[in-house]
Amino acid sequence: MDQRGIEFMFYGLSSAWLLLAAYAVTLVVRERRIHEEIHRLRNLVEDRDRK
Amino acid sequence: MRSKLLYACGLLAALLLVRNLYVVLLQLPDDADQGAVYRIIFYHVPSWFTAGMAVLTALVASVAYLIRKDLWWDTLAVAATEIAVVFITIGLVTGSIWGRVAWGIWWTWDARLTSALVCWLLYAGYLVLRTAIEDPSARARISAVFSIFAFADIPIVWYSIEWFRTQHPAPVLRGEGYMDPQMKAALYANWPALMLLAAVLLAVRMRQEAARRELDGLRRQAHSL
Numbered sequence: 565m566d567q568r569g570i571e572f573m574f575y576g577l578s579s580a581w582l583l584l585a586a587y588a589v590t591l592v593v594r595e596r597r598i599h600e601e602i603h604r605l606r607n608l609v610e611d612r613d614r615k
Numbered sequence: 616m617r618s619k620l621l622y623a624c625g626l627l628a629a630l631l632l633v634r635n636l637y638v639v640l641l642q643l644p645d646d647a648d649q650g651a652v653y654r655i656i657f658y659h660v661p662s663w664f665t666a667g668m669a670v671l672t673a674l675v676a677s678v679a680y681l682i683r684k685d686l687w688w689d690t691l692a693v694a695a696t697e698i699a700v701v702f703i704t705i706g707l708v709t710g711s712i713w714g715r716v717a718w719g720i721w722w723t724w725d726a727r728l729t730s731a732l733v734c735w736l737l738y739a740g741y742l743v744l745r746t747a748i749e750d751p752s753a754r755a756r757i758s759a760v761f762s763i764f765a766f767a768d769i770p771i772v773w774y775s776i777e778w779f780r781t782q783h784p785a786p787v788l789r790g791e792g793y794m795d796p797q798m799k800a801a802l803y804a805n806w807p808a809l810m811l812l813a814a815v816l817l818a819v820r821m822r823q824e825a826a827r828r829e830l831d832g833l834r835r836q837a838h839s840l
Contacts, residue, residue, distance in 0.1 A: 565640075566645035566650040566651050567650065567651065568649070568651060568652070569649060569716040569804045570652070572712055572715060573651045573652045573654050573655060573696075574718045575712050576652070576708075576709045576712040576713060577636075577654065577655065577678075578655075579705070579708045579709060579712065580658040580708075580709055581707050583704055583705050583708065584705070584812070587816070588795075589815065591823065594823060595819070595823050595826070598823060598826045598827055599826065601830055602724075602829060602830050602833060605656045605684075605830070605833035606833060607713050608837055609837055610820065615741035
């Protein structure tokens, strides 16, 4: 492979992959938080309903 | 069942992207003028195409919401917009890195780059706007109008390289532009792979938005107790 600009090619390709990976991780973390919050609130509402 | 389908599509997208990376890095010849750095185009252009499809989806969903008043369309619009912002960011970052080698500068305020940055600001603004409105119907209505307004920038981004003299290269895939068929095939092969990945992310994000609505309902219920 021609070595001209190879360093910047690496930066370009890595940034594309990293941005996609970062977004995927954000989605996973967000989903987990939402489900934890739903679970907590459901328990809270059910507890108060029982009382 | 739906989750399994999502995992399968995600896996297929990942496999296609890895296969395309192999082709781009090890099978394609170098560009006579630019050397290795021209390979950024195989991610830069398909990212913009994918972003274009995402903003078009957001536009259709926004119009559909205003007509039908069904929050499912609003869910689709916000999910598509978030995916669009991710791919626009990739387009801007990869373009800037390529420009650093090709032009010797990271950024210039020409018509294409400026309209593309405005595009990013508009759609990122859409996402910020949504966090400021609590009522779901008002949020959906105002966001839909804003999304339709934001789409007005897309033709400017698309045609800016024909309407104005820009630092950004003239079109190579349409008009009088030319690209080696082998390189063009690799470029068009990466687009469906990114589109498939975007579709998976869209489905996940839509599911999340539905869960968030449920969460809002539970919060209201908890407050009223």
